[in-house]
Amino acid sequence: MDPEILEDWDRRLRGLLVAVCLLFAVLFLRLFHLQITTAADYAKESEDNRIAQRRVKAPRGLIVDRDDEVLARNRASYSISLIRGSTEDDARSVAALEEAIGEPVSYSRRSASVRLKRDVDFQTVALVEERLRGDGFPLHVDIEPQRDYPYGELTAHIIGYMGELREEEAASATGRYLLGDYVGKTGLEKVYEDSLRGVDGVSYVEMDARLRIKDEHPFPDREQAPIPGHDLRLTLDLDIQRAAAQAMPDTLAGSVVAIDARTGAVLAMVSHPSFDPNVFVSYRAQDERRQIVQDSHRPLLNRAVSGLYPPGSTLKLVGAVAALEAGITDTLSTFEACAGSLQVGDVVFRCNNRDGHGELNLLDATASSCNIYFNHLALILGIETWHEYGRRFGFGISTGIDLDPEEQPGLLPDRQYHIEREGWVTGHLMNLVIGQGYMLVTPLQVARYAAALGNGGVLVTPHFYGEAPPTQQIEGVSPETWETVRLGMHRVVYGENGTGRRARVAGIEVAGKSGTAQGPRTNDDAWFVAFAPYDDPQIAVAVVVEDGGGGGATAAPVAGAVIRAYLEDQARRQQAVSAETLQTPEPGS
Amino acid sequence: MSTSSPAERAARQVLLIAVVLVGIGVVMVYSSSSALAGTRFHDAGFFLHRQLLRAAFGLLIMFAISRVPLGWWRRLARPLLIGVIGLLVLVLLFGEGKGAQRWLPFRLPVAQITFQPSEFAKLVLVLYLADVMVRHRELMTDWQHGLLPRLLIIAIVLGLIVLQPDLGTALAIGTIALFMLWIGGARPAHLACVGIAGLPVIMVSVLTSPYQLQRLLTFFGDADPQGAGFQIAQAELALGSGGWVGVGLGNSMQKYFLPEPHTDFVFAFAGEELGLFGTLSIIGLFIALALHGFRIAAGARSDFGFSTAAGVTMMISVCALLNVAVATGLAPTTGLPLPFISYGGSALLWNLCGLGILSAVAREQEDKSGMRAALSPVTWRPAADHRHAHSRRRRRWSVLPLPWSPR
Numbered sequence: 001m002d003p004e005i006l007e008d009w010d011r012r013l014r015g016l017l018v019a020v021c022l023l024f025a026v027l028f029l030r031l032f033h034l035q036i037t038t039a040a041d042y043a044k045e046s047e048d049n050r051i052a053q054r055r056v057k058a059p060r061g062l063i064v065d066r067d068d069e070v071l072a073r074n075r076a077s078y079s080i081s082l083i084r085g086s087t088e089d090d091a092r093s094v095a096a097l098e099e100a101i102g103e104p105v106s107y108s109r110r111s112a113s114v115r116l117k118r119d120v121d122f123q124t125v126a127l128v129e130e131r132l133r134g135d136g137f138p139l140h141v142d143i144e145p146q147r148d149y150p151y152g153e154l155t156a157h158i159i160g161y162m163g164e165l166r167e168e169e170a171a172s173a174t175g176r177y178l179l180g181d182y183v184g185k186t187g188l189e190k191v192y193e194d195s196l197r198g199v200d201g202v203s204y205v206e207m208d209a210r211l212r213i214k215d216e217h218p219f220p221d222r223e224q225a226p227i228p229g230h231d232l233r234l235t236l237d238l239d240i241q242r243a244a245a246q247a248m249p250d251t252l253a254g255s256v257v258a259i260d261a262r263t264g265a266v267l268a269m270v271s272h273p274s275f276d277p278n279v280f281v282s283y284r285a286q287d288e289r290r291q292i293v294q295d296s297h298r299p300l301l302n303r304a305v306s307g308l309y310p311p312g313s314t315l316k317l318v319g320a321v322a323a324l325e326a327g328i329t330d331t332l333s334t335f336e337a338c339a340g341s342l343q344v345g346d347v348v349f350r351c352n353n354r355d356g357h358g359e360l361n362l363l364d365a366t367a368s369s370c371n372i373y374f375n376h377l378a379l380i381l382g383i384e385t386w387h388e389y390g391r392r393f394g395f396g397i398s399t400g401i402d403l404d405p406e407e408q409p410g411l412l413p414d415r416q417y418h419i420e421r422e423g424w425v426t427g428h429l430m431n432l433v434i435g436q437g438y439m440l441v442t443p444l445q446v447a448r449y450a451a452a453l454g455n456g457g458v459l460v461t462p463h464f465y466g467e468a469p470p471t472q473q474i475e476g477v478s479p480e481t482w483e484t485v486r487l488g489m490h491r492v493v494y495g496e497n498g499t500g501r502r503a504r505v506a507g508i509e510v511a512g513k514s515g516t517a518q519g520p521r522t523n524d525d526a527w528f529v530a531f532a533p534y535d536d537p538q539i540a541v542a543v544v545v546e547d548g549g550g551g552g553a554t555a556a557p558v559a560g561a562v563i564r565a566y567l568e569d570q571a572r573r574q575q576a577v578s579a580e581t582l583q584t585p586e587p588g589s
Numbered sequence: 590m591s592t593s594s595p596a597e598r599a600a601r602q603v604l605l606i607a608v609v610l611v612g613i614g615v616v617m618v619y620s621s622s623s624a625l626a627g628t629r630f631h632d633a634g635f636f637l638h639r640q641l642l643r644a645a646f647g648l649l650i651m652f653a654i655s656r657v658p659l660g661w662w663r664r665l666a667r668p669l670l671i672g673v674i675g676l677l678v679l680v681l682l683f684g685e686g687k688g689a690q691r692w693l694p695f696r697l698p699v700a701q702i703t704f705q706p707s708e709f710a711k712l713v714l715v716l717y718l719a720d721v722m723v724r725h726r727e728l729m730t731d732w733q734h735g736l737l738p739r740l741l742i743i744a745i746v747l748g749l750i751v752l753q754p755d756l757g758t759a760l761a762i763g764t765i766a767l768f769m770l771w772i773g774g775a776r777p778a779h780l781a782c783v784g785i786a787g788l789p790v791i792m793v794s795v796l797t798s799p800y801q802l803q804r805l806l807t808f809f810g811d812a813d814p815q816g817a818g819f820q821i822a823q824a825e826l827a828l829g830s831g832g833w834v835g836v837g838l839g840n841s842m843q844k845y846f847l848p849e850p851h852t853d854f855v856f857a858f859a860g861e862e863l864g865l866f867g868t869l870s871i872i873g874l875f876i877a878l879a880l881h882g883f884r885i886a887a888g889a890r891s892d893f894g895f896s897t898a899a900g901v902t903m904m905i906s907v908c909a910l911l912n913v914a915v916a917t918g919l920a921p922t923t924g925l926p927l928p929f930i931s932y933g934g935s936a937l938l939w940n941l942c943g944l945g946i947l948s949a950v951a952r953e954q955e956d957k958s959g960m961r962a963a964l965s966p967v968t969w970r971p972a973a974d975h976r977h978a979h980s981r982r983r984r985r986w987s988v989l990p991l992p993w994s995p996r
Contacts, residue, residue: 010887012772013899017883020906024876027910028869030917034828035865 054205055178058198059145061229063159063188065238071155072189077146077283078125079118082107082139093137100127119146119283147182147189147281151238153274154245157302158236158266158464160187160404161277182281187302188232188464190404198229234464235265243565244268247558254525254545255303257447258562261537263468264448264460266401268562271303305407308440309544312515312551313352313369314529315390315435317453317485320362322389323377324481331484334359335376342372347427349375352516366488367495369514371434378433379426386433387414392474393449394459395441400469401462411440435515443542446529451540453489454511454531456482489513490534499552500528503560508567509534512559514551523547528555532563539566599885600655600951606878607651607929607944611644611937613859613871614930620839621858622851622932636851636932643934647941654945659953662946663893666713666720670742673713676706677749684753705935707750707758712939714746714762715769715900716946722773723892729774736775740783756794757911757923763787765907769900824857824916828868835864851932853924856916871930875909878902878944885951894950901943908940 184190365373396412431437515527526548548554728735882902
């Protein structure tokens with residue numbers, strides 16, 4: 001190595017060190033200048049002139065029914081906040097506010113602006129604006145959008161409600177929400193949170209040292225306008241929903257579900273008793289909220305998707321379809337005459353008619369809901385075949401509806417299920433085939449089942465919003481079988497001994513099936529499923545009334561009322577369309 | 590270890606300064622981010638906990654690396670360079686980030702980790718240049734055979750970073766690379782040509798990126814000072830409100846006005862809360878680090894040790910200088926973090942690795958040549974031994990006025 005190069009390296013290294021030190025020295029001078037020489041100017045400027053970034057909340061999308069009736073909207077709410085100063089100043093301002101409104105105020109000094117009181121009435125706003133601010137307290141009134149549900153109880157279980165963001169949610173949604181933001185907690189508000197929410201914007205304000213606003217828009221170019229959330233137009237029809245809610249007996253719990261039999265679009269979904277969702281978004285209604293949460297009738301439960309019931313005789317059509325396909329019976333053949341009871345093993349199974357129905361074919365057995373006929377049929381059918389058809393009708397699995405809370409899948413027991421518990425005896429099948437035993441369904445599943453019975457075995461996916469999800473044809477059932485079962489359901493409503501005569505509606509042919517399920521309650525649960533019109537089913541309905549007694553007596557009129565509302569709604573639509581056609585001038589005229 | 594030779598002392602002092610700087614960083618990150626973390630995550634310690642974890646991990650790695658024989662790095666330099674170029678290509682394809690693609694996400698079963706390859710590139714390029722300069726020492730004055738191949742490699746790395754786009758980091762790395770080439774013996778005239786050739790690239794990058802252009806215009810006083818220069822104006826306000834001793838830890842008002850006070854502008858908040866006393870302490874620590882670094886370089890036993898130590902020292906000094914210059918309004922906004930102090934994992938880790946290597950260079954002075962030969966996979970050239978036999982460098986350095994005695 002040439003010593004000259006080494007010499008050169010040393011020289012350069014030293015040069016570098018000197019350069020770095022010189023540059024740091026420049027920074028030192030600059031810092032001295034900023035922090036000491038001109039510090040007073042900066043301190044003054046810092047006092048006079050602070051720029052704060054503010055978030056501009058995006059307006060949340062509206063939720064409307066299929067006729068654009070508004071079901072969820074935004075209203076202005078006023079909240080009082082404090083601009084943070086020293087601890088003592090803050091305490092003084094809070095004390096002044098407490099004295100003025102005569103209420104205790106709790107707060108936490110976490111950020112520059114401390115929210116003291118949310119959703120206050122206008123009197124408080126006036127008090128703060130005119131008296132306290134005049135006295136120099138750094139309080140101000142913010143206007144925040146708040147959710148409002150004009151139909152309250154009527155749509156509570158569908159729309160759901162919003163609530164304040166809790167801690168763990170805030171951390172998981174990194175950066176998208178701030179603590180105290182309102183987010184959808186249940187129902188469609190939760191499911192469609194992302195599209196309803198929109199994107200928040202940014203604005204700037206210029207303030208002085210007391211954080212009084214000097215300029216609302218110091219940098220108009222840098223501001224970002226919020227992007228409003230998407231509006232949600234549901235498949236729900238408020239008229240049908242209202243009719244369904246009104247038809248339910250006031251004092252009894254239960255549920256009504258009406259879906260479009262062709263697409264699965266939900267037209268009405270009632271869960272009784274209900275609650276006022278406005279209570280959950282308001283800051284004023286703490287007591288009411290507690291009352292709802294603690295109510296023993298569980299109004300928060302959406303019985304349509306989370307209520308589990310034995311389906312009773314409405315389920316008999318599963319056995320009918322299975323038997324027809326297996327060739328066990330046809331429309332004419334009969335079993336041993338019904339004498340009001342049947343002994344299987346050690347157990348005696350009773351019919352709903354204690355005197356017996358006599359000799360019946362399938363159609364009459366469906367119409368009069370004879371248990372003994374279906375017991376005979378099940379004895380030949382066996383649990384495996386029956387279970388397979390139950391599964392094809394979608395029992396024991398969720399329907400996949402776009403609704404939160406989580407939908408219950410219900411329970412379709414098979415032989416294994418019983419073996420794991422008290423062991424298998426044929427008596428279990430005697431119960432299952434008439435919708436008793438361990439069998440559990442949700443009203444929504446039953447509505448879908450009614451739709452499939454009416455439309456020739458197309459299993460739809462119930463939904464509230466968007467394109468209809470793909471449907472699924474129930475395999476291995478011949479058109480003749482569907483026609484026979486449909487005919488049986490027609491006789492339920494129009495036959496001489498039909499149990500569902502009270503579901504008749506003038507002007508439309510209804511087919512249905514009643515059910516009276518023995519549950520844990522003192523009285524029986526009343527069930528009715530129906531579809532209409534008979535020739536071309538458009539609407540399918542499921543009704544359950546807890547403690548309602550006989551399905552034909554209590555539930556059938558509710559189903560009838562829903563179908564009547566549907567018919568009236570269709571007529572109104574027809575009229576609107578023809579009125580529009582009349583107004584449009586003929587081409588060429 | 591009981592030895593307290595000058596070299597061992599220098600190595601320990603470098604590590605000590607790193608620990609102090611990281612400590613200041615953790616405190617400042619907590620103080621400036623608690624409000625933001627409180628409103629955004631309902632956990633005032635959100636950023637603190639993350640930064641503490643990273644700091645502990647980084648310091649551990651640093652202490653480990655300070656014991657790794659230097660020869661390993663020399664052998665690793667070229668594979669690492671290839672790796673880093675691969676990562677930079679990956680970040681262009683799959684990266685994420687606000688406005689620019691700078692981070693590579695790794696989804697582990699326990700947590701998601703993002704990783705900024707451009708910070709890694711900084712250290713790897715230093716190692717590569719150190720190695721290559723020693724390998725082709727005699728050629729460095731030659732344009733075609735010495736300088737050009739090195740410049741091509743540098744251009745590839747910088748080009749990939751500019752494309753993200755991350756002009757600030759690219760400029761910092763470019764500056765470090767030019768200084769390293771200069772130390773390595775390249776002719777100043779050649780380097781000046783390279784610098785001038787780089788100007789059009791910078792201009793194109795600035796002109797095609799609106800926010801970079803805005804930053805530059807702001808700096809030259811074109812735009813209104815509180816529009817695009819919002820951050821700078823707030824940073825100067827923060828520094829200006831600090832005075833001699835600051836407003837006290839946790840009492841900053843400006844932190845409520847800036848969107849991300851704990852990252853690139855953390856120095857300004859240190860200035861507001863701790864005053865001139867605090868800012869000078871931080872700058873003093875960086876100066877001490879530079880003095881130590883250059884001294885370690887001067888006393889290095891191997892040529893690779895010499896150029897690595899000089900390069901690492903430059904790497905940290907340039908980044909610190911640039912960040913402080915931006916925070917004090919002396920340079921346009923570059924988006925570079927303050928080494929060891931700003932919130933962020935990638936920069937912290939690689940800077941600490943750099944210091945680990947630096948102290949490894951210092952420790953190398955202690956090794957007996959037999960020991961070194963056994964540990965090092967690199968064959969030592971007679972030229973290097975010749976240099977050490979005369980121990981010229983150490984003698985020369987003793988004439989520099991240093992605040993401590995080299996012996």
